[in-house]
Amino acid sequence: MKKQEAKSPSDRVDCDELLARLGGWFRARVLLCAALAAVQVGLLHTTYIFLAADVPYRCVVPECEAHNSTDFSAAWTVAALPEHGRAHRCSRRVPLDPTLPCEANSAFSEDVVACDQWLYASANTIVTEFNLACQEWKRTLVGTIHNIGMLVSLPILGYVSDRWGRKTALILSCVLVGAIGSLKAFSVSYEMYVIVEFLETVAGASAFPAAFIMTIELLGQEKRVLTTAFLGIMLVIGGLSFALLAKTFQYWRTFILVVYPPSLLFLLYIYFLPESIRWLLSKGRKEDALEIITKAAKMNDVTLSEETIKQLQEAKVPVEKKEEEAGLWIQVFRSPIIMRRLAICSWWWITCTFVFYGLAINSVSLAGDKYTNYMLVVSVEVIAVVTNALVLDRIGRKRTLLIAYIVCGISCVAIAFVPPTMSWLATLLYLVGKIAITQAFSGVYMYTSELFPTHARHSLLGFCSMVGRLGSIVAPQMPLLAIYVDWLPSVLFGSTALVAGALMLTTPETLNTRLPDTIQEAEELANQHKKPENLEMKVC
Template sequence: MRDYEEVTSFLGQWGPFQRLMYILLSLSSIPNGYVGMAMVFLADIPPHHCRLPFLNSSSYGGPGYNLSLPTEEVKGEVTLSRCRRYAEQGALDAGSNQSTERCLDGWVYSKERYLSTIVTEWNLVCDDTWKTPFTVTVFFLGVLTGSFLSGIISDRYGRKFIFFATMAVQCIFSVIQAASNSWEMFCVFYFIVGMGQIANYCSAFILGCELLSKSPRINFATLGVSLAYAFGYSILPLFAYFIRDWRMLLLALSAPGFLYIPMWWFVPESPRWLLSQGRVEEAEAIIRAAAKKNGITPPDVIFNRDDTAELMNSTVEQKVYTWIDLLSTANIRNTTILNIIMWMTVSLTYYGLSLNTSNMDGDPYLNCLIAAASEVVGYSSMWFAVRYTTRRFTLGFSLIICGLLLLIIKYVPEELNALTITLAMAGKSCITGAFGFLYLYCTELFPTVVRNMGLGVTSMASRIGSTVSPYVAYIGTYNKVLPYILMGCITIISGILGLLLPETKDEELPELISEVKPLHWFCQKQIPVKRKIEQENKQLGIGLEKSHSLQDM
C-alpha cells in the first residue's frame, strides 16, 4: 500500500487549508495555558491572623491586634501569629508568658493584594492548610483520568468528537466551578475541568499532526500549540492583576472558551484516523475538500482499489484497539515504558518549578509573567533545535542541561537570590521545551492505530509526576535547595534514558504496530528507512522503482 504522505502529496505543504488548521488548532490551546496555573492566584494565601471578637476592627492588622496576639518568625521576619492567639481574651497588654490557643473565632485576612481567594472563602489555613496543595492534586488526578479515557475514546470514536466534547466540558464546568459553595464542591468540578483540559490539548495536538504534512507538522508541534499555551499562561497574571476576586477571575478565564464554538464547521475529522477505521469514502471527501480550498484539482482516484482492499483487510482483522496493544510487541512495549518514565519525571520537574514560583521573593504577578516568558524561550529554542538536530539528541540534551542547572543552585550563596532565580528560570526553559517536544516525539513514535491512545497513556502517566509536584514545591518552604536537587537528579536520569529511544527525524509516521522501530542503543548507528532501502537496492543491483513494484506484489 502506498504511504499516506505520498497519496496526499498533491495537496502541497502550506496551502490555505493547512494554514487554517494550523491557526485554529493552535489557538484552541490558549485556555489550556491558564486553566491549571490559575490556582497560583485562586488559592494564594494572603497574610492573616486570628479574629478577636472583642475588637471592633475586622481589618487585618487593626488597632489592638499587635498587643493581643503572639508573634512568630517567618522567613526571618517577626510577624503576628497566623494560627494562635492568647487564651485570655480582652487583655490588650498580654505578655509572652501567657498560654495560647487556636483561632476559635476565625481569621482576618489582608485585602492588600486580593479581595478574596478560595483560601479566604473557606479558611484553608492553619489546620486546613493541607487542602490548598491537595486542591491542585485533585486537578491533576482529573488530568490523569482524562488522559487515559480520552485516548481510548479518541482512537475509537474520532479525534474531532473528543476535541470538541472536552472543550465544552472544560468551559462549562469552569463556569459552574465559580458558583461553588464549598471546598468539596470546588474540588469535584476542578477534577472534571482537569479531565477536559488535558484531553482537549492532546486531541488538538494529534488532530493537527495528522491533518498537516511533515514540515508544517513540526512547526505546529514545537511552535503552534506550544506558543499558544505559553500565551495563555502569560495572560493569566494580567487577568489576575485586574480581577482580585476569585469567582470573577474564574468566570473571566472561562468566557473565552465559548468563542471556539464556530470551529466545529471548519475543523474536519482526521483522514488518517478514518482510513485506519476503513472509512475510505469519508477520508477521500475530506481530502478533496482540502484540495478545493487549496485551489488544487485532486486526481480522479485518490486511493486505488488495491490500496483500499489492503486497508480494509487490515482494519477488519483488528478494528478495535485497546491500551493492551501498547504492550503487544517488544518494540512498542519498550517505547511505551520509556515514554511513561520520561513523561513522569519531566512533568514532575515542570510543574514543580512552576508551582515553586510562589516560594520566590517579589511580586507574584511579575514572577508568574517571568515564568511564562521562560516558556516562550524554551519553545522557541526547541523549534530551532528540532530543525537541525536529531530527536534523541534534542530531548536528551535539554533534559541533562536542565538537571545540571538545577543542581548548580545548591552551590549558590543564599545572598545571591537573583542568580538562583536566573538558574531556576533557565532550567524551566529547558524542561518546558522538553515537555512540548515530548508531544511531537511521542506522536512520531506511536503508530496511527493507537497514536492518540499512546499519547493519552503516557500523558496520563505524566500526571503521576504532576500530582506529586505540589508537595515537591511544598518542601521548598522548609528547605529551598532540596526541591532543586531532587528535580535535577531525576531530570538527568530521564535525559540519559531518552537517548535509548529510536530516531524519527525525516521518517514517515508509522501506521501499524508492526512498523514501530526498536530501541536505539548507544553503540548502534540507525539508518533512516528510506536510505536503508536505497542501500539494499544498490547492493542487489536493482532500481528503487523496481523494488517498490516487488513489494507491492
C-alpha cells in the same frame, strides 16, 4: 490556472505528499483551530495557582479586636502574635488585662493558645472564602485534585480520539472544560469546589493532546517541528493571558465567570474543523477522507487527478495482522519493543510534569508581584520553543531532549548549593531550569507521537501523559516539603531530569522518518533512521 497535482508512481497514495499539496487555506484553518485550543489550555490548565493561592492572614485576638477597629497589621500584633511566618500563623497570646485597649506596649501572657478565628489580608482566593487558614494541605490539595483529574481524563479521551476521532475528542474537551469549570464560581463549600475542579479536569485535560495529534496528522512530516513550536507559543500566549486576566479580575468568582464561558464557542468547530485524514483512512472511512481532501483541494485551487481519486477509493487500510481480532493493548503487550518504549516515555512524562508544574507553582513564591513573576516564568518558555524549532530538525530529537534534560537536572540540583546571599544566581538557575524543562516538554509531545503507530497514537500518547500526571500530582505538594527542607524540592526536580536524560539514550531517533501507521513500522523506526535509502514509500 489551476495547479495540476503530480501523479504518484505508487498504486497507493503518499499521505505526506498529498497533505503537503493540500496547503494554503486548508492548512491555515487547521492551524487556527488548533491555536485557539492551545491558547485555551494555557489559559485554564493551571488556574488553581491563583484561585487557590495563599493569602496573608493572622489570628483574631478577640480581646484586642473588641477595642480597636480591625487592623491587619496593628502595632499590638507584634506582641500578641510573636511567631510570624507561614508555619506560625495558628497560635496567639492573651492580653494580661483584657479590659484595657491593646497597644504596642501592652503586656501579653506567655501562654500560647490555638487560634479559632482568622483575619485575611484579602478575599480574592478560596482560602478566604472557605476559611482555609492553618489548613495548608487543603489549599495545595486543589492542585493535586486537578492533576488526578488529568490522570483519569487522558485514557478516556485518548480512547474517544482513537475510536471516534480527533475532532470529537478536541471539541468535547474544549467545550466541557468551559461548561463544567464555570460551575466553580457557584461553589458554596470547599468540598463542592474540589469536586467541580476534578470534573472540569476530567472533561478538559485532553484538549492539547487532541489538538497536537490532529495537527501533525493533517499537516504532514515536514511541518511537525514548526507545528510543535507554533502550539508551544500559543500555550505561552494563553499563560500570559491567564496572568493578566487574574491580575485584572482578582476575585476568584469573577475571574471564573469571565474566562470559562467563552469556551462554549468551541462548539463551532463542528462546522469549521476537518477530521484527521490519516485517522479516517486508518479506520477504513475512505469516503469521508476523500470528501475532506476534495474540499481542501477546491479551497486551495488544486486539481485531483482521476488516478489519485481512484487510489484513495481503493487505498488499503494499514492494519496489523489479525488486528480485527486482537485488541489494541493485546498488540502492545505482544511487542517487547513497544512495551519498553511505553515505560521509558512514561518516565519522561512524569519528569516533565513534575518539574514543569513544580517550577511554575513555586514561581508565585518568588520575591515581587506574583502575577509578574508568573508572566516572567511563562515568557521564558518562548526561548525553549524557538530553540526547539531551530534544532529539532538539525541535530535530531534525541540529542535535543537529552541536552534539555541534563541542563535542567544540573540547574535544579545546583540551586540547592547557592548561598542565600546570592539569590540572583538561584533565580538565574531557576529560569534556566524552567527553559530546559519547557524545551523537553515541548519536544516530548512530538517525539512520543512519532514513536507510536497511527491507530494507537492518541491512546499510547494519552497513556504516557496519564502516567506522567503522577508527577504533576506530587508537584503541588512541594511547597509543603520546602517548609521542612527548603533545598529538597530542587534536588528532586533535578534528579528526575537527570534520570530522564539517561533513558533518552535507549530509544531510536525519529528525525527524517515518517509517522508509523502500524506497530511493525513503529518497531522498525531505528532501522528506518539508520538506512533512509531503504525506506519504502509511506502510504496512507
